[in-house]
Each structure stands twice: as C-alpha cells, then as structure tokens.
Amino acid sequence: MKLPNSFGSVHKLPGNQRNPWRVRKTNGWVWDPESGICKQQYITIGYYPTQKEALQALAEYNANPYDLSASTITFEEVYAKWSEEHFKTLGASTIRGWKSAFSYCKPLYQMHMKDIRVNHLEQTIKNADVGDNTKRRMKSLFNLIYKxxxxxxxxDKNYAQLCDSVKEPEPEIIRIPFSDLEIQKLWDNIQVPFADMVLIGIYTGFRPQELSILQIDDIDLDLWTITGGLKTDAGKNRIVPIHPRIRELVQQNYDRAGKMNSNYLFNDESGQSALLNYGRYSRRFSKIMKRLNMTHKPHDTRHSFITLAKTAGVNEYILKLIVGHAVEDITEKIYTHRSIEDLHREIQKIK
Structure with missing residues (x-):
C-alpha cells in the first residue's frame, strides 16, 4: 500500500547489506537556483533488516516523534553542548579541571552517546595515564554528561552510575584524645555549663548520643553504675561503672533532674527539661571547646576513655564490655562471667 503523504518512506538499498531497508522522512525543501526547482532534504530514521521492521519503525516514529540527532550525536558533541551551558557560572580554575578530565576521554569522542556502555566508560578511566584524583574527576564528568x-x-539510562572503575576514598576521620592537661583544664573550669558532661563522657566512654539520652532510671547510685548504650548488640544496654572521679558530677546532675521533675540526667542550665539530640549536644560541646580554646570533636571523649584505659592496663575484655565492642573470644564471651566488682576494679586503674 502507498504510504500517506508526509508519513515518510521505506526503500531498499542496493547491494548485499545486513540492514538494507532505510527509513527516512522529508526534513524540508531547498531551492536550487541552477535547476530552478526545490529539492527535498531527508533525515534518516534508521536501517533495518526487513521491510516489516522498517515500516514498524516509521510508524512508531510518526506516533511519537523524537529528535533524530539524538541517535547520532557523539560524546564529544554532547560535551560541547553541556560545557557551553555548564561553564557559564564556573570559575577559570574549575573549568580547567573539567577540560583536563575531558582531554583523557579521547576513546569516547566519536562514539554515539546511545552506543556507549559501562565497559567503554570503565576502560577509558582505567587506561588513562593519570592519578586517582583526575580519574575521579573523569567519572564525575561522565555523570554530568549523562545527566x-x-x-x-x-x-534513557545513566551508565555512569554503574561505573565503578574508581573507588571513592573513604573519608578519614581523625580522632584526637584529650590530653592530661586538657582534662585538668576541664576540671579547673567545671563551672562552665556542660563541662561536667564532657568529663563524664571522658570517664565513661559513652558515645555522645548515648550520653545525651541517659535517664535517671539508668543510674544506680547504690552500685555506682550506668546502664545505657546504642548502635550495636554489644553496645546496647551495657553496664558502665561510674569512676570515683566523676561520681559527684553524676550525683549533682541526678539531683538536679529530680528537682526539675525531669526523666533525663542532663538538662538545660536554664532549668528546662528537654531530650537532647546529637545536634544540641554538638552545639553545647562546641561552645565549651571555644570557651576553653580547645579543638576537639564530640566523639573525642570516647577515644579519650579508651586511650586512658589502655594506658592504665585495663583488662581488654572488660574494656570491650564497658565500651560496647564485640568480644570474639568464645571462652570469654560464653564461659566467663564478669561481676560489677570486676568492672569497678578495672576502671579504677585509670588514675
């Protein structure tokens, strides 16, 4: 059957070709002054092995037209379009970084974007004779171009997300224990709001979030222990002995909470009872550090406790029980039972 006007055409190319059936549509007319006639301009939709598949492709295109240039646009051409738009708001040094990353992507330059797959991206990164930082920049460039x-x-698919040739570096978290002089400075400034909370963290090994949500029901002033903990099975509801050095501080917070009718051990200095979250604890911690001219992070208190305990020779397994680390030794884990007295004896090695 004859196809409708403006529908496009399907015809077979001469010769022995794998996909001989070409599908094309008129893309306008151009006046030829020499011949004095208008000539049709065509755009090719694709090439297909059979007439049936070619007609189906033409019908699908007419039902849902798409930008035909998308099927042939190359990686290099997409980069040019992307950079023209993206570089408008960037500084010169940042632009140089992206251009440098692009210069190592030559194997992809002439490839059609629709034909690029994960292995092409990964091999390009792998074969680039550059350091890890530039390879990470190449991967970032791939993601932006695919976006x-x-x-x-x-x-219609972001293959850059599946590219794992370059592993992102694990962020290095540096923990700095409080020095003996800094701990003494906290004691010398115990009147500073929440300095006592920092000291209790240093002498118990509780994580900041664990410390901030302690309730007065967690405190046993007869046995001088605190029951608390989060995060892991070994860390939850663990028993922590209260070091003699901080017993008075715990007692004071316990009594203050009782007078305020608060369920929580630590409360606002204004007399308000409110559950602390990590953000509020962190802000209070930062104020103390700034006032005492120290540069520590909230988790440094836990690292300080572990450092003090190891230096003092605290039994390894009891230390793990106190800080909530898993005990792998079967004999210790299953057959050895530690008493409250054992915990107190070991923690008092910290002088």
Missing amino acids: YSMKHEIV
Whole structure:
C-alpha cells in the first residue's frame, strides 16, 4: 500500500547489506537556483533488516516523534553542548579541571552517546595515564554528561552510575584524645555549663548520643553504675561503672533532674527539661571547646576513655564490655562471667 503523504518512506538499498531497508522522512525543501526547482532534504530514521521492521519503525516514529540527532550525536558533541551551558557560572580554575578530565576521554569522542556502555566508560578511566584524583574527576564528568543527556532525551539510562572503575576514598576521620592537661583544664573550669558532661563522657566512654539520652532510671547510685548504650548488640544496654572521679558530677546532675521533675540526667542550665539530640549536644560541646580554646570533636571523649584505659592496663575484655565492642573470644564471651566488682576494679586503674 502507498504510504500517506508526509508519513515518510521505506526503500531498499542496493547491494548485499545486513540492514538494507532505510527509513527516512522529508526534513524540508531547498531551492536550487541552477535547476530552478526545490529539492527535498531527508533525515534518516534508521536501517533495518526487513521491510516489516522498517515500516514498524516509521510508524512508531510518526506516533511519537523524537529528535533524530539524538541517535547520532557523539560524546564529544554532547560535551560541547553541556560545557557551553555548564561553564557559564564556573570559575577559570574549575573549568580547567573539567577540560583536563575531558582531554583523557579521547576513546569516547566519536562514539554515539546511545552506543556507549559501562565497559567503554570503565576502560577509558582505567587506561588513562593519570592519578586517582583526575580519574575521579573523569567519572564525575561522565555523570554530568549523562545527566545532561537524559534531560535532553539523548539517552534513557545513566551508565555512569554503574561505573565503578574508581573507588571513592573513604573519608578519614581523625580522632584526637584529650590530653592530661586538657582534662585538668576541664576540671579547673567545671563551672562552665556542660563541662561536667564532657568529663563524664571522658570517664565513661559513652558515645555522645548515648550520653545525651541517659535517664535517671539508668543510674544506680547504690552500685555506682550506668546502664545505657546504642548502635550495636554489644553496645546496647551495657553496664558502665561510674569512676570515683566523676561520681559527684553524676550525683549533682541526678539531683538536679529530680528537682526539675525531669526523666533525663542532663538538662538545660536554664532549668528546662528537654531530650537532647546529637545536634544540641554538638552545639553545647562546641561552645565549651571555644570557651576553653580547645579543638576537639564530640566523639573525642570516647577515644579519650579508651586511650586512658589502655594506658592504665585495663583488662581488654572488660574494656570491650564497658565500651560496647564485640568480644570474639568464645571462652570469654560464653564461659566467663564478669561481676560489677570486676568492672569497678578495672576502671579504677585509670588514675
């Protein structure tokens, strides 16, 4: 049957070709002054092995037209379009970084975006003779180009997300224990609001969040222990002996909470009872550090306790029980039972 006007055409190319059936549509007319006639301009939709598949492709295109340039646009051309838009708001040094990363992507330059797969991206990164930082920048560039391509319907899948040739470096968290002089400075400034809370953290090993949500029901002033903990099975509801050095501080907070009718051990200095979260604890901690001219992070108190305990020779397994670390030794874990007295004896090694 004859196809409708403006529908497009399907015809077979001469010769022995794998996909001989070409599908194309008129893309306007151009006046030829020499011949004095208008000539049709065509755009090719694709090439197919059979007439049936070619007609189906033409019908699908007419039902849902798409930008035909998307099927042939190359990685290099997408980069040019992306950079023209993206570089408008960037500084010169940042632009140089992206251009440098692009210069190592030559194997992809002439590839059609729709034909690029994960292995092409990974091999390009792997074979680039550059350091890890530049390789990470290449991967970031791939992600941005694919984001642009999906926005403009050039591709429908972000293969850059599946690319794992470059592992992101694990962020290095540096913990600095409080020195003996800094601990003494906290004692010398015990009147500073919440300095006592920092000291209790240093002498118990509780994580900041564990410390901030302690309730007065968790405190046993007869046995001088605190029951608390979060995060892991070994860390939950563990028994922590209260070091003699901080017993008075715990007692004072316990009594203050009782007078305020608060369920929580630590409360606002204004007399308000409120559950602390990590954010509020962190802000209070920062104020103390700034006032005492110290540079520590909230988790440094826990690392200080472990450092003090190891230096004092506290039994390894009892230390793990106190701080909530898993005990792997079967004999210790299953057959050895530690008493409250054992915990107190070991923690008092910290002088």
